Amino acid sequence: MSWPRRIIDRSASIVQHEEDLSMTLVISVFGDCLDGSASAILAMIAAHFELQSFHFIVRRFDPASFLVVLQYEAVATRVFNGGCSIAANSHSLQVRRWSRFINTMAASLPVAVEVELRGIPAHTWELATAEALLNDFCWISDLHPGTADHRDVFHLVGWCSSLEAVPTEIDLEITEAPVVGDGGIPDKRSLVYPMGACGTAVYRGVVLGVCCVCGELLRASALKVG
Numbered sequence: 001m002s003w004p005r006r007i008i009d010r011s012a013s014i015v016q017h018e019e020d021l022s023m024t025l026v027i028s029v030f031g032d033c034l035d036g037s038a039s040a041i042l043a044m045i046a047a048h049f050e051l052q053s054f055h056f057i058v059r060r061f062d063p064a065s066f067l068v069v070l071q072y073e074a075v076a077t078r079v080f081n082g083g084c085s086i087a088a089n090s091h092s093l094q095v096r097r098w099s100r101f102i103n104t105m106a107a108s109l110p111v112a113v114e115v116e117l118r119g120i121p122a123h124t125w126e127l128a129t130a131e132a133l134l135n136d137f138c139w140i141s142d143l144h145p146g147t148a149d150h151r152d153v154f155h156l157v158g159w160c161s162s163l164e165a166v167p168t169e170i171d172l173e174i175t176e177a178p179v180v181g182d183g184g185i186p187d188k189r190s191l192v193y194p195m196g197a198c199g200t201a202v203y204r205g206v207v208l209g210v211c212c213v214c215g216e217l218l219r220a221s222a223l224k225v226g
Contacts, residue, residue: 004136005136007109007138007139009131021067021098022073023070024067024069025068025095025096026065026066026095026096026098026102027058027065027066027068027093028065028096029041029064029065029066029093030092030093031091038060041058041093042056042058044086045079045086045093055071055072056071056075079095080096083096109138109139109160109161111159111160111161111162112158112159113138113158113166113199113200114144114155114156114200115134115155115156115158115197115198116154116197116199117130117134117153117154117195118152118153118154118195119172119196120154120172120195121172121174121193124174127140127156129154130154133195133197134166137160137161137165137166138159139160140156140157141158142156142158143156144156144157166199167197168197170195171194172192172193173190173191173193174190174193175190176191
């Protein structure tokens with residue numbers, strides 16, 4: 001069984017965070033002399049490179065690693081020192097440049113898909129709703145031009161790994177505002193909107209479709225593209 005997956009867009013905010021981390025290093029600790037705290041890493045780096053502690057920030061990255069956020073590229077280059085380890089008597093620090101490729105695997109979404117969502121409530125008729133419903137299955141690249149003028153079918157285009165993975169039925173659950181005088185009931189009230197979805201895709205020149213009613217994968221091999 002594969003792990004659950006969530007697909008999110010590489011947004012402007014993510015790009016900005018990546019730029020903000022351009023002078024950040026990843027410090028991995030080997031050995032057991034340090035107490036494992038960010039303050040111990042900060043003190044060791046400050047002493048080793050004769051830096052003031054206010055020139056950088058240390059944050060926990062994983063159980064044995066820390067992010068060291070520096071203010072100046074010259075200082076980051078100096079601490080990185082070509083990737084040389086910082087050695088002490090009973091421990092050492094491995095230094096790497098931070099990169100978005102750390103702890104990742106290459107993947108792709110090879111299937112171009114068009115999806116129609118039916119049943120989205122009028123008061124939630126927006127891209128964020130569609131993304132929340134479909135981010136397990138596909139990345140939404142754009143909306144059909146006519147979507148803004150409809151409230152029956154939310155038509156979008158995107159990319160997915162497999163059209164068969166896109167569900168034909170989805171429940172949209174929206175939380176309700178607290179009700180005055182509800183007797184202090186601890187439950188969070190919500191409303192559930194049953195929805196339907198159907199999609200078409202082009203994969204290796206073959207047009208595919210998923211039936212909105214039964215979920216059966218339909219292959220229209222006669223409709224070759226290109």
